[in-house]
Amino acid sequence: MISRRETLAGAVAGAMQTLHAAPARPNVVLFLADDLGCHDLGAWGATDLKTPNLDALAAGGVRFTNWYAAAPVCAPSRASLLTGRYPIRAGVPDNGPPLRASEQTIAQVLKPAGYATGLFGKWHLGDTAETDPNAHGFDRFFGFHSGCIDYYSHRYYWGDPRVPNYHDLWRDRTEIFEDGQYATELFAREAAQFLRDHRADPFFAYVPFNAPHYPMHAPQKYMQRFPAVEPERQTYAAMIAALDDGVGQVLRTLRELRLEQNTLVLFSADNGATREARAGLHGKPATAGNNAPFRGNKFSAFDGGMHVPMIMNWPGVIPKGMVVREVGSHLDLMPTIAKLAGVTPPTDRTLDGSDALPLVLENAKSRHDAIFWSSGGQLAVRRGNWKLVKDGKTFDGTPDGNKALTGDDALFLSNVDEDPGESVNLRHRFPQVADELSTMMMKWADEVKR
Template sequence: MAVCVVFCSVCDARENSEDRPHIVLVMADDQGWGQTGYYGHPFLKTPHLDDMAAHGLRLDRFYAGGPVCSPTRATVLTGRTHERTGVMSHGYPLRLQEKTIPQALAEVGYVTSHFGKWHLNGIRGAGVPILSNDERRPDVFGFQHWLSVTNFFDMDPLMGRRGKPAGVFEKKRGDSSEVVVSEALRFLEEQLMKNPNAPTFTVIWFGTPHAPWASLESDRDPFAKLSFQAQRHYGELVAMDRSIGALRSGLQKLGVADNTLLWFSSDNGGLPNKDFQPTVGQFNDSVDGMVPLRGSKGTLYEGGLRVPSVIEWPSQIEPKISQFQAGAVDIFPTILEVVGLPEETMLPVHDGVSLCQLFDGESSERNKPMGFRWNGGGAWIHGRYKLVVLNTSKNPKKSKQNKESQELFDLVADPTESKSIAQEKPIIFQNLMREYALFSASIDESMLGRDYPLGRLKASDPEPKRWTSDETIYTPFRKVFGEEQKLLNELTKPTKSD
């Protein structure tokens, strides 16, 4: 089904760069659906994100691109479900043949930049500065400027910047979220001074609240009665929320807030480990970041896929709360319509829809089902019904199912996915199974490169590497990275006050 190409009044085609809005995409790392003040978290306060939600389009049924990190990042940049892009799971590299948002926007005059976590260059393990000779660094995919890290990062990060010789890094001081927002705002100010009429596209991908956690004592203080891990976990989220406030305030000071589309989301559901429970000794299936949803990061249930999301564009979007089914897969087609670029800007096989229809008013139902395939299993959401197909094989590269691993849920009547209704609704179940099978078959074709102009893959993509064990261009700097890891370990240790 094609993406909507009839422009709504808010998203009228903008042919001149001066008429096009600034665009800022912000993404948390492992923030669960319920980890916001506006969803009533029992401990965590997020006043700045709450204010953004109160003044923007709050998407209460927004889905990540996948249940773990790299897949969602690939989906955001391409508008395609992640396995089509070669990003099977965390740490897999994005294929060089993909078409991305920054590439499309740079061609029509946007200044594009990336700040923070990347995780699309095929390297796993703790985050380290991206090298300027990395074959899959951000500028290869259209980011003209970047200050980035391979994976998650924390307090006082060591970062790599485009244009610096390989091995020349920048040591930053302070909370990681505040560091990247400060750097992004400084860059935006410089660009606006150079050319106030040039639109900008900025991506800020936080390392928060991915473990391990290192947060300021003042940010931990409100949670002093909670467990050591919870204090640091929530402390990171407090700092991230404050950085969102600084970003919004900074856009106001620069005079561009009214004409800036600011989009916040998270890359996947929150974490399942017992250390993430609010108090020591709580062992139950309701992880605080996903309550009341079932599941967590790494699962295909709502708690693993559904995440907080808000779009703020003061001059164009009236505040509202939407229950429309939306997701990371819709970001690229939405931006295309906002900017006035044709659907053909994306690869011919893509999976999202434009959300511009929500800017003016509510659409009753998504006109295109949403699918996920991950770790040998999958999920398919069509209207109110969701199919979950779990992989019973211990090998994630082999897909094996049985009747017990195939579930159907009514997300309207049962949003917590407490009871499968596959037997009660056999016709709906079989219809969704057929639809999912077609979706899965199309992914198989994409994985062979059928969607690319060549009709095949140019070259084989590398398996994910761990810089700590594999010979890569990062190996010569292992000692430097090891020293940084020691510093981080000290920051994450309990103190006398804990």
């Protein structure tokens, strides 16, 4: 019997096209940022931030420049990322509902292949014995169930201020106290330990940091890296710097364990940056995060809401410095990872993604004819370079930003290749495209609810 590592080495040494056939069961580390502006990474062009570890990860692998979250808001985005199903199908159309027990996550799908599975950070998909991370295939959970926590006390404070706020830090189903420790650093520490504990197993480490989601707070050591940046952006930059350090710590551990060649590392975000006042410092629409050149923000069906960075890195397998412009989606992660692990995703339900590695390894075209979104009364579709948004909202932090565009712009057609900011409505110039996409979108919206 040959070892897992030898099998993998053979696969890597062989033709890349044969990779998918190799029963290599590589490790997978999936980092996720929270409310990160798509271009708020050095590797995506940011010059005032410092993300050396993520930049190196991107330089050593592939950047997807047309990658999308399946929703512009936390919980549905995560539900789709983990299940490979559109949010509505997965039962999480918006923040609020848990991920029902019948949904199958990547972790659950990997278990039969012998994977150790761990989640280190934010779950946001339920806190009962039927819906928590342990119920959804994670052997180990260190993190919190809610949408965000105070970074030091790990308390959830965003309910009605008259009701109790509560402490929300758990190791599996046991509440634990790491009072005063910065959450981002805790999650990195625990993820690194998980790698050490499972160096001999195939593992899936899902590391959804809470950063740079509000509350806007970072240790001074990170703040001091950005002395010239204005305070709101400085805080955001510092929170991302802590995240980047955390990524670095995990990647260093991978290297120390000599698992680098055997591990697919992914980095993405759940949705775009937000303009919510509570993500700022001044009681005005937050300006910390930057979705430019995209239009819209977290919650928006314009690209600012869910056009996210995606890095895939796998030394020896994924070429260095590659850029993929084909459309990809968080929906693709389940089939991508399942294929690598040699397991079959659930066949008793509709999955909405497809293996993304051929886009990298075979220069394949996206297998998505179109991808769709439904969020907060908005509908959207992207097909090729066309993007159509119905009843789009920008969520720019003003009261008007919470309202749907009206008149002609209630249906907004863009060519996002030429106009990534979705600034020019082409619906009257290309009525047939608008009509066709609209029909597809309405059909999808109807079908996905069933």
